[in-house]
Amino acid sequence: AQSVTQPDIHITVSEGASLELRCNYSYGATPYLFWYVQSPGQGLQLLLKYFSGDTLVQGIKGFEAEFKRSQSSFNLRKPSVHWSDAAEYFCAVGAYNQGGKLIFGQGTELSVKP
Amino acid sequence: NAGVTQTPKFQVLKTGQSMTLQCAQDMNHEYMSWYRQDPGMGLRLIHYSVGAGITDQGEVPNGYNVSRSTTEDFPLRLLSAAPSQTSVYFCASRSTGREFFGPGTRLTVL
Numbered sequence: 001a002q003s004v005t006q007p008d009i010h011i012t013v014s015e016g017a018s019l020e021l022r023c024n025y026s027y028g029a030t031p032y033l034f035w036y037v038q039s040p041g042q043g044l045q046l047l048l049k050y051f052s053g054d055t056l057v058q059g060i061k062g063f064e065a066e067f068k069r070s071q072s073s074f075n076l077r078k079p080s081v082h083w084s085d086a087a088e089y090f091c092a093v094g095a096y097n098q099g100g101k102l103i104f105g106q107g108t109e110l111s112v113k114p
Numbered sequence: 115n116a117g118v119t120q121t122p123k124f125q126v127l128k129t130g131q132s133m134t135l136q137c138a139q140d141m142n143h144e145y146m147s148w149y150r151q152d153p154g155m156g157l158r159l160i161h162y163s164v165g166a167g168i169t170d171q172g173e174v175p176n177g178y179n180v181s182r183s184t185t186e187d188f189p190l191r192l193l194s195a196a197p198s199q200t201s202v203y204f205c206a207s208r209s210t211g212r213e214f215f216g217p218g219t220r221l222t223v224l
Contacts, residue, residue, distance in 0.1 A: 004156075006156075009154065032211075034212070042217070043204060043216060043217045043218055044204070044213075044215040045215075046212050046213075049212060051211065090156055090157065092157075101159055101162065101172065101173075102147075102159070102213060103159075104149075104156035104157040104158070105156050106155060106156045107154075107156050
C-alpha cells in the first residue's frame with residue numbers, strides 16, 4: 001500500500017539550531033516527492049519537490065531535502081532555524097500522471113524556542 | 115490571478131443539514147481536488163477531477179459529492195452533515211509539478 005510516514009509529531013528546536021524532519025514513504029513506482037509548510041490558520045505552501053535528477057533539492061526559505069531511494073526517505077533539513085519557521089510541515093508523495101493522487105504524511109509540528 | 119479561492123471560510127452546520135463548499139480557480143488547471151485535514155492525520159483526499167465532466171473518488175469519499183461542469187469550478191457537497199465531517203477542507207488545483215491550495219474552509223457540524 002502507498003503511504004507516507006512522518007515519525008515525529010512534534011519537534012522543538014532552538015532558534016539558530018539545525019533542523020531535520022523525517023519522511024519515509026512506501027510507493028510502488030518512482031515517486032514524486034514534496035514538502036509543504038502550513039502556518040497556523042493558513043493554507044499549504046510548497047517548500048520543495050523532487051521529480052528526478054540530483055537527489056539533493058533546494059527549496060524556498062533556505063530548506064533542502066535529500067531523496068534516498070535505498071532508505072525510501074526524503075528528509076527535510078535547514079542549517080539554521082528562524083522563529084518564523086514555526087509551522088506544521090507535511091511530506092507528500094504522488095505520481096504525476098493524469099489522475100495521479102497525492103498522499104500526505106501526518107505532519108510534523110515545529111516549535112522554535114528563543 | 116486570484117489562484118484558488120474557497121468560500122465560505124467558516125461554517126457551522128447542524129447534523130443532517132446540507133451545504134456546498136465552493137472552490138474556484140482561474141489558472142485553467144485541469145486537475146482539481148478536495149482534501150480534508152484532521153489533527154494527526156495530515157490531508158486526506160476526498161474527491162478529485164481530471165477535467166470538466168470527469169470526477170473520481172479519493173481515500174475518504176463517503177458523505178461527499180462533487181461535480182465538475184466547468185474547468186474553473188469544483189464544488190463539494192455535503193448531503194446530510196454528520197459530526198464526523200467536522201474538519202478543515204482544502205481545495206487544490208494542479209499545474210505541472212505542484213498543487214496550488216486554497217485557504218481552506220473550517221466546518222463544524224454540531
